[in-house]
Amino acid sequence: MFEWISDNRANIALVIIIGLLIAFVWSIRTGLKETRLRAKDEVFGDPERTRGGWYWAVCGVSALLLVWFYYSWGTARAVFPKAANELCQIAKIDEALSPVSAALPITSRYLKSTTLVVRNRAQIVRLQENVPVNALSASEQARLLAALSQTDMMISMLSDPASVDAAAVAALADIEQDILQLADRLNQGYAGMLPTAEALAQPKWGTGELEIALLPMTPRGVLFDSISQDVVPIADRFLKIRNLSPEMQATIASTAAILKELKDAGPELQLDEALTKDRKAYIKAVERIFKRIDDANIFPSEVMQGVDAAVATLFVAVDDAKGGLGVAEALFFPGSGIIKSRTQCTEQGSGRWLPKPTDVVATFASLANPDLESGGGYKGTTLLWWKWLNIADVVGFLIPDGLVDILPGTYGTHGPDGDFKPHYKDHLLALAQGDVYLGSIPMLDGHIWDSMFRVLVAMAFGVFLGVPLGIYMGVSRFFKSFFDPLIELYRPVPPLAWAPLILTIFGIQDDGKIFLLFMVAFAIMVISARTGASGTQLSKIRASHSLGATNNQILRHVILPNALPEILTGVRIAIGVCWGTLVAAEMLAGTTGIGFIENVARTVSDYELIWVTILIMGLLGLMFDLVMRWAISRLIPWRGKG
């Protein structure tokens, strides 16, 4: 079942997209109709105008999902499931031709020759102007400048159609012809071409190991694939062409001789260490520029025109051969298209970093699969499941070993016969260390639970310690003034700034994270409880005094309930902040949790997983907030009505 859904995700996406389109259009129509109906009863600014309107929610959600489908190329895959494979074949042509097109003003604005000429000329001028006169004798200077001006002359020779190497011109003409021939073949179409059985057996787009299958699966793809294979030797030949006319060779030889002599001879002047270094560096710079030019891959622009035109013709032919595919690419592949690099074809732009909604669901389903052996979960932990928890572990965690140490009595020692007779303290110690079997209870488990557990434990500590302190700070001058500086000093520090310190002290496991979150929750709870307590109306306090309540009763029965709305708002804020801090803390260190998954996904650029974790965090945050909103409306119905 799951396999079938996974294999047919493109078709399922198509059904969903059609449904979304219908929902989108329908909701707009309904919305407009409703608006027209109500327009008469409402004036602008009337708060009633914001009530209802769920059809606009449908409109917004479907629009969002449609945009997601579109920019993730989910629509492209649903409508043209084979387009990616065909575009991959075209990308192969681009890849094979890239040595040629890199030399032409196709991938950049200028001919590669132009760029080389301009850059090297500028460097020659700079070297000529910056001769280290102290490090070189007059004759050395003269010879280096001669080498430079000869190099400069070589650039002129390479750029001049009059002095260009005839063999190179002929080779370029051959390449031009071969490329034009390929264009011709493209124009003849792909009649009779058939994909191989091996190619057809490849997994569909997005379902296999490779995102996009490499072998051509359509006749058109076969044509592009065969052209790309023929481009490879042409490009190889192109790379080997050198503009080496006889004069050029002579100049190269004489310049090389000058430089070799200079290098071999050693300095003519007495030089200290720094100047020796200067001399060496200057000669090396001159030599480097000479070596670049003696590659002789600069050609006059007129000579390149033929190849340039041929490549342009080939691209036109590719575009013509694309036919409907070109339209599909323009309409449904926003971003940068598909490129081939060595072993695989990859989606670029939004297609790359925005996973398709259906793929996200598939990734989520595989994460949520609790069966670790069949590849579910992540890094050996389920997403959210349950396990048997040893009660002894909990007891051991709660009872500190030191508590047993301070009890009266002694630990057992071994007797003369080598037997160990445990005392009662030894039994207690075993309990405190969790070494006794006390049975098991079912307990939640998994990355999500680990994250939630940390937040919930930290919140529990934060509330039970923060609220009483906050209340006392709200009513007592001593508590307020004594604790205010402490809390106000640590609270403004962003929790993540504490993280490296806290994680070092308490360890990267739960303890450190829980303490970090506790710090966050504690400050928020103290401040909200304090605000709530100090906001109690004086008349209510006086009324309760007059009714005979004691101070403690007033705290418990008047100030606490009065502060409850603020406290619950504080809990709501604290949960949100804790959640945000937790995920970041998990990214810093740890081996479980949602933030941990995202951190690993980030290092391997698994965009689907990154999005899945983002969505899980969003949904869990939303869930926390909804629970809190529900709790607030249930627990304090009087809020804002006092």
Added chain:
Amino acid sequence: MTDLICKDLCMTFRNATTGAKVEALKDINFELKEGEILTVLGPSGCGKTTLLNMIAGFITPTSGDLILGDKQIEGPGAERGMVFQQGALFEWLTVARNVDFGLRMRGANQAETSEKVEGWLDTVGLQGFGDTPTYQLSGGMQQRVALARCLVNDPALILMDEPLGALDALTREKMQSLILELWKKTGKTIIVITHSVEEALLLGERLFVMAPRPGRIHREYRLPFAEMGLTQSLRAIKQEDEFSKIREEILTMIWDMEEEIMGNV
């Protein structure tokens, strides 16, 4: 006898910023017999709320004595019930829980408590509202709850700080009748502070007109209207010549004081 005796009462506040002393009350002397109902009138700033707060025990007088029965007043206590302008109800509790608050805090018997609460809710006209949250009540009903909450404690003295100030005219009249009714029924000593001259005349068996700077009792009246209000309609009482005469007299008095304050400033 639980009479209230107020002897040479003075209250001096110190302005926190300027350090200047303000005499809020000076040499207040009066005696209130058990079962009397007293209303206090005066322009703003004449110290009437300060007087009430001192009797309630919320603030300590600078000098002088306040004696209820045979005990010096020191701090707030359940024998002096207080009704505030806005009710000061606990909005997180139901009507019944508000009313039984004092008894609960002092650990009274539960069955007795609920019986008493029922009785007082009946008396103030809130039968059947016991389980209603107080935030759902109108202003008048909230004041009824406040009265019941105070009365269920059986205080010797009831202090009311502009109890009807926030109510509309109609509700106000009903509540005035209710206060007189409760006064008659319980025989409690009551002190009512008010801004309304009519209310002061209607509710007060005795009436103090206070003057500011320093706060003092300017004039005292003994009035028949409270007693009349137990049997006649309050609207009829207001029509009486005697009533109008005193009302005009007091109004002129207060107007003159206000003029004087404005002139001084």
